[in-house]
Amino acid sequence: MGCEFRYVNELPVGYRFRPNDDELMEYYLGNKVLDKPVPGKGVKTIDADEFYKDPPHIIVKKYNPLSEIGEREWYFFVRHVKKTANKQQEGKKEEIVDDENKRVLLEQKKENQENNAITVLLEQNEKNQEKEEIVDDENKRVLLEQIKKNQENNATVLLEQNEKNQEKEEIVDNENKRVLLEQNKKDQETKATVLLEGSKKNQENNKATVLLQGSKKNQENKATVSLEGSKTSQENKATFLLDGSKKNQENKATIDEENKNVRRVGDRIGYWKSTGIKEYIINGDNNKVFAFKIHFTFYKGIGKITPWTMDEYHFLKSPNQENQRMDEWVLIKIMRGKDYNKCC
Incomplete structure (x- = not known):
């Protein structure tokens, strides 16, 4: 494996990181979820709070200093920390108590x-x-x-x-x-x-x-x-x-x-919006669906569309899978359109 990493890092100038969806899920997000080494350095790791704090051109420039040199696609491992079952149950209990208090008050x-x-x-x-x-x-x-x-x-x-x-x-x-x-x-x-x-x-x-x-x-x-x-x-x-x-x-x-289809960015900076349609990914070895991605477009301010888009990759979970890291980690590909303007 070390030899493979060294080979990737020693590729000549002009090499582009262009894995397909199947490869992204199996060799990159799959290894991240299982806490195994990830090939190369093409995918950056970032927390969700940090990722959604700034607009895409700032994130790209911050984590890829050479991003202006001909690149139009960037990849990130984004970690989401979800509420535990206990917290969700507590929230439901609080809602029940609130309803009872309202009834008593009436x-x-x-x-x-x-x-x-x-x-x-x-x-x-x-x-x-x-x-x-x-x-x-x-x-x-x-x-x-x-x-x-x-x-x-x-x-x-x-x-x-x-x-x-x-x-x-x-x-x-x-x-x-x-x-x-x-x-x-x-x-x-x-x-x-x-x-x-x-x-x-x-x-x-x-x-x-x-x-x-x-x-x-x-x-x-x-x-x-x-x-x-x-x-x-x-x-x-x-x-x-x-x-x-x-x-x-x-x-x-x-x-x-x-809200399921919207990702807010910063304090009124903008937002990522999706139609909510899932595009399923098939495993090339067994021809079975094992993952999906959702496509987003970035809107500046209160609704000005920009040429920035992103794909959010997730694993499908089967009932017998209990790996919480599948919920914590997603892989995101940011893409910049041809009519890109630095102001957006």
Whole structure:
């Protein structure tokens, strides 16, 4: 093997590293995955974070200082560190906990809204009762004053009438007049007292009955409207949240699918984009598919296409293969188009 490496390193000027897909997978990526020596120095090793930090022309120049001398293809072993199964399970558990917390929060909000509606109704009822008591007291006071004035006016009228009668009835002596006046006065006071008490009781009973009936109806109507409004609001909120959750899940699935076909480069420098179509590679010895590659194009900024492209090589995994290095390592071939301009 050492002789082969020395032979490759001693090739004359003008030699080009041009392995086909089958050779790249079997002798280069295959040896890298199995931690065996890789032929020659044509493939550079780099971590994924470093590879996707800069645009392709910077990566090529950084790892291949002589890249400007007629070359248009460059090869890299890129190492991807994926999440472990435990971390993925923890992520799923966190999502379940988040969903449960959201459900509990919605139930708590619903309960709080119902309690708040009842509290508001009770407070409003107390305020209405206080206002009604104040109005009743004021009405009673006005009513008593009016009755008092009426009694005084009636007494005045009766006295005047009695005086006129006394002047006309000269035959009646002074003692009879005095007795008559006293008797009339007592009768008037008794009648006034009876009328006042009866009127007061009737007015109080009628007023209280009307006010209580009106208050009960108002309270029942307010409670019905408030509870129906609260239920409708809660149903609308729940529907809105469910619709929003479904839309978020659909958008997330779409974004995840798009992210599988996009490799971001640096901070808004650009991105590699693929159609997601896999081109399968056949082993030349047994004519079986054992690997695949995905073709990417580099876009500068937010979407300016460039002449830079790349092929990303992967092994196909069978169920009985447990080599984690197959997931960690990919082989990438960067290609520069004929209309290359150094600015991109």
